Every structure is written in C-alpha cells, then in structure tokens.
Amino acid sequence: MKRYGEHRFPGKLFVVEGIDGSGKSTQLLLLHQWLQAEGYGVVFSEWNSSPLVRDTTKRGKKKQSLTPSTFSLIHATDFADRMEHNILPLLKAGAVVLCDRYIYTAFARDVVRGMDRQWVRELYSFAVRPTAAFFFRVPLDVAMKRILDGRMGVKYYEAGMDLGLSEDPEESFRIFQGRILDEYEKMVPEFDLTTVDATLPIEGQQTYMRQIVKAKLAQAKRLRVAP
Amino acid sequence: MRETYAAPLPGMNLADLTGKLIVIEGTDGVGRSTQIRLLRPWLEQQGRAVLDTAIKRSELAGKGIQQAKEGHTLGRITLSLFYATDFADRLEHEIVPALRAGFVVLTDRYIYSLMARAVVRGADPRWIRNAYGFALKPDAIFYLRIGVDDLVPRVVFSRGFDYWESGMDIHPSEDMYDSFRKYQTGLLEEFDNLAKEYNFDIIDASADARTVFEHLRAGVARVLSGEPREPLFSVAATPLDSAEAGAKKVLEMPLVKVAAASDEPAAPQALASGAEGDANR
Numbered sequence: 001m002k003r004y005g006e007h008r009f010p011g012k013l014f015v016v017e018g019i020d021g022s023g024k025s026t027q028l029l030l031l032h033q034w035l036q037a038e039g040y041g042v043v044f045s046e047w048n049s050s051p052l053v054r055d056t057t058k059r060g061k062k063k064q065s066l067t068p069s070t071f072s073l074i075h076a077t078d079f080a081d082r083m084e085h086n087i088l089p090l091l092k093a094g095a096v097v098l099c100d101r102y103i104y105t106a107f108a109r110d111v112v113r114g115m116d117r118q119w120v121r122e123l124y125s126f127a128v129r130p131t132a133a134f135f136f137r138v139p140l141d142v143a144m145k146r147i148l149d150g151r152m153g154v155k156y157y158e159a160g161m162d163l164g165l166s167e168d169p170e171e172s173f174r175i176f177q178g179r180i181l182d183e184y185e186k187m188v189p190e191f192d193l194t195t196v197d198a199t200l201p202i203e204g205q206q207t208y209m210r211q212i213v214k215a216k217l218a219q220a221k222r223l224r225v226a227p
Numbered sequence: 228m229r230e231t232y233a234a235p236l237p238g239m240n241l242a243d244l245t246g247k248l249i250v251i252e253g254t255d256g257v258g259r260s261t262q263i264r265l266l267r268p269w270l271e272q273q274g275r276a277v278l279d280t281a282i283k284r285s286e287l288a289g290k291g292i293q294q295a296k297e298g299h300t301l302g303r304i305t306l307s308l309f310y311a312t313d314f315a316d317r318l319e320h321e322i323v324p325a326l327r328a329g330f331v332v333l334t335d336r337y338i339y340s341l342m343a344r345a346v347v348r349g350a351d352p353r354w355i356r357n358a359y360g361f362a363l364k365p366d367a368i369f370y371l372r373i374g375v376d377d378l379v380p381r382v383v384f385s386r387g388f389d390y391w392e393s394g395m396d397i398h399p400s401e402d403m404y405d406s407f408r409k410y411q412t413g414l415l416e417e418f419d420n421l422a423k424e425y426n427f428d429i430i431d432a433s434a435d436a437r438t439v440f441e442h443l444r445a446g447v448a449r450v451l452s453g454e455p456r457e458p459l460f461s462v463a464a465t466p467l468d469s470a471e472a473g474a475k476k477v478l479e480m481p482l483v484k485v486a487a488a489s490d491e492p493a494a495p496q497a498l499a500s501g502a503e504g505d506a507n508r
Contacts, residue, residue: 001349001351001354003351055290056287056288056309056312059287059291060287065287065316065320066287067316067319068238069236069237069315069318069319070312070315070319073308073315074287077308077309077311077312080302080305080307081301081305084304114237115237118234119361122353122354122357122358123357123358125354126304126354
C-alpha cells in the first residue's frame with residue numbers, strides 16, 4: 001500500500017478546492033476546455049460519483065441517519081473506489097486528471113464535524129498527492145451571496161444541519177462554511193495548496209491557473225486522444 | 228470507565244456505558260455463530276439482557292456491502308473502508324445504546340477480523356489500526372482458535388468453499404481448495420499476531436461444540452463477575468500447522484491467554500509494531 005506523497009506516475013493530477021460559491025467548478029471547467037484544445041488526454045473525475053457506494057450514501061442522507069463518523073467513512077469509501085478504479089489507472093496511463101474537490105474537502109468537513117484531525121489524514125493516506133491543488137479563497141459573505149442568488153435553498157448536510165448549529169438552514173450554513181473556511185486556511189501551508197484570489201475576475205483567475213498548470217506539464221508526455 | 232483505542236467519536240460519552248462488551252472472534256467456519264446461539268439463552272436465563280450483533284448487519288451499509296461483494300468489483304482499500312462504515316454505524320446505533328442500557332453485547336467478530344482480512348490483502352497495518360481507532364475496547368475477546376487442517380473438513384462437510392473465504396479476490400491459487408488453505412493460513416497467522424497485541428483469550432476450537440461452549444461459558448462468567456484473568460499461559464510459540472500438538476496443549480487449560488507485556492491492549496504499541504513490520508512501504 002503506497003502512501004500520500006510517494007507516487008511517480010506518468011499522469012498529472014490537478015484538483016480544485018474551496019467552499020461552495022468560490023467559483024472553483026467554473027474554473028476547472030475552463031481549464032478542462034483549454035487542456036482538451038491543447039491536445040492533452042484529460043479526464044474529469046467528480047466527487048461522490050462512485051455507483052457502488054452511491055446507494056448507501058443516498059440511504060444515509062435520506063434518512064438523515066449519518067453521524068460524523070459514518071459520514072466521514074462512507075465518503076472515504078466512495079473516494080477509495082474512485083481512487084482504485086478511476087484516478088490511479090488514469091494516472092498510470094499518463095492522463096491529465098482533474099478533480100473537483102479532493103481529500104482536503106474531507107479533511108475540512110470531517111474535522112468541523114468533530115472527527116480527529118490526525119485520524120482523518122491517516123484514513124486518506126492511500127490518496128495520490130496532486131501535481132497541484134488550487135484553493136479558491138473567497139470571503140464568506142461573497143460565497144453566501146453567490147449561492148443564495150443562484151438556488152432555492154441549501155441542503156441538510158451541506159448546511160451542516162446535523163451539527164445542530166442553528167435551526168435556520170441559512171444561518172447554519174453560514175456558521176458551518178465559516179468553520180470549513182478556517183480549516184482550509186490551516187491546510188494551505190500544511191499541504192502546500194496554491195491559493196487563488198476568487199474575488200478577481202474569472203478570466204484573471206483562469207490565466208493564473210493555466211500558467212501554473214502549463215509549467216507542471218512542461219515535461220509531461222502528451223497522451224494524445226483520437227480526434 | 229470504558230476506553231477507546233485512539234480518539235473517541237465526537238459526542239460519545241464513555242462514562243455511562245455500563246453494559247459488557249464481549250467479542251467472539253475466529254476465522255470463517257470455526258463455529259462462532261453456533262457458540263453465540265448457545266450463549267444467548269444461557270445469559271438470558273440468568274436475567275441478563277443480551278444484544279447479539281455481527282458484521283455486515285448495519286442498516287446503513289450492510290446491504291451495500293452484500294451487493295458490492297456479489298459483483299466482486301470492490302478494490303481492497305474500498306472494501307476495508309466499507310466495512311469500517313458498517314462497523315461505525317453498528318457501534319453508534321446498536322452497540323453503544325445497548326451498553327448504555329446495561330446490556331451484555333455479544334458481537335460475532337469485531338474490528339480484529341476486519342484488520343486481519345485487510346492486512347492479508349496487503350493493507351498497511353498502521354493504516355487499518357488507525358481507521359478503527361475509535362472502537363471501544365471490549366471487556367473480553369474470546370478467540371476460537373483452530374488450525375487449517377481442522378478447519379478444512381468442517382467447511383467441506385457443511386457449506387463448501389466460499390469465494391471470499393477462499394480469498395479468491397486475491398488469487399492465491401488456481402483451485403479453490405489450495406486457495407482456501409493459503410488464504411486461511413495467512414489469516415490465522417494474522418490472528419495470532421492480533422492475539423498477542425490485543426490480549427485475546429484463546430479457546431481451542433478444534434474440540435466439539437459442547438466442550439468449546441463450556442470453556443467459553445466459564446470465560447464469560449468470569450468477565451461478568453468481574454474476576455481477574457487466569458494466570459499467564461502462552462501458546463504464542465505454537466505454530467498453526469502443527470495444530471495437533473498445539474491443540475492438546477491448549478485443551479489442558481480451561482482458559483488460556485497469550486503472553487503480553489502488560490494487561491493493556493494499547494493502541495500505541497499496535498502503531499509501533501505496524502510501522503516496523505511494513506518494510507515494503
């Protein structure tokens with residue numbers, strides 16, 4: 001069993017992290033388009049996408065029977081399935097893999113839910129260390145405004161309602177995401193995350209991202225995809 | 228007060244878990260469920276409320292694991308974590324409430340079987356011990372120990388070789404019998420390591436079910452009365468393949484315990500030995 005930080009695969013792994021409303025998914029989408037146009041074999045890997053574990057996660061969320069421990073472990077199971085069946089083989093094949101959220105999401109939210117900080121890091125020690133991990137830093141108010149403008153309401157677990165922070169979903173969401181943000185800030189030096197100022201114009205953020213990705217891909221062999 | 232191996236789960240009050248947590252461990256086909264079926268009425272006759280529970284029985288993940296195993300498609304790390312999810316769900320929703328209500332909780336397997344399986348499948352021993360660090364330390368762990376030579380006929384003449392119990396997912400051998408032997412031998416070795424590390428009470432399970440039950444009952448009675456354990460008697464040096472010699476030795480004592488440095492089956496020790504033993508990292 002390999003451990004975090006010791007992998008030497010021909011592929012490259014880029015991940016985006018940040019709270020909801022930080023604009024990270026938009027940036028990853030733009031990066032994806034650009035890499036494809038450049039001719040890289042690029043694959044997008046979504047969080048919470050494993051069909052095997054999905055039913056169990058759904059069951060727990062629907063019944064709201066998940067506790068901090070089972071919430072953490074079911075997501076780790078899902079992540080492991082994706083790592084073993086999707087990310088690792090792709091990296092071995094030399095692909096450029098893009099992840100919207102990675103282990104740092106789990107570190108942030110599991111710790112906020114009260115799980116032991118070291119426990120959760122060790123739990124995910126089988127994960128590949130990304131080539132670069134971008135953290136989209138945004139003030140809580142900006143993120144809140146983007147989210148509340150854009151959708152009808154916040155979901156139970158997304159708002160951290162299981163923690164009993166507040167009866168009001170919006171208030172609970174604010175407190176919960178604020179704590180998540182604090183955890184992210186602690187991880188910036190710990191995991192050498194590349195911070196992006198997510199209040200800047202979208203094009204400016206994308207230019208900065210592409211510069212960094214380009215430098216990391218300089219020596220990478222291109223896995224050409226058939227046109 | 229009850230303890231956990233490492234950091235406890237958030238919000239879990241360990242102070243009021245007044246019941247008894249008794250673990251029955253042992254490999255596939257050794258007769259664990261038979262023994263639990265005998266233990267339960269015996270305990271109830273004495274007026275003890277009993278909860279019996281087993282792995283894969285959680286409301287949350289039990290069904291998912293079953294489905295996943297039918298497809299044989301889960302990776303090794305994924306399967307280990309799925310089991311850990313199932314365990315955490317049962318711990319919080321079954322075991323802890325029962326202990327709080329003063330029940331005797333009889334569990335058919337606990338974290339040790341799950342650790343043994345993971346390690347035999349190549350998981351880092353330190354990683355799997357960390358994953359189960361939140362588990363409650365039981366009041367006793369009765370290990371039904373058997374050699375592979377005694378195990379084979381039981382399996383052959385009852386339910387036959389099972390895909391997972393033969394470790395076919397890791398392809399130890401082309402044929403089911405050889406696979407079963409190889410895989411179970413590996414598991415039994417790992418169980419012996421765990422027996423030392425976590426201070427198991429070892430019961431010779433090559434004897435008939437009645438005899439095993441008598442030993443088990445004596446052990447459980449001792450736990451419930453709060454008496455100290457029997458004096459040290461080591462079977463650590465008994466290799467599993469010379470099961471007959473070992474079995475006779477074990478049988479002479481009503482209850483045996485592997486020699487250990489201290490009475491605390493402590494997690495830090497586990498972590499240290501895991502780190503040493505894992506050279507291929």
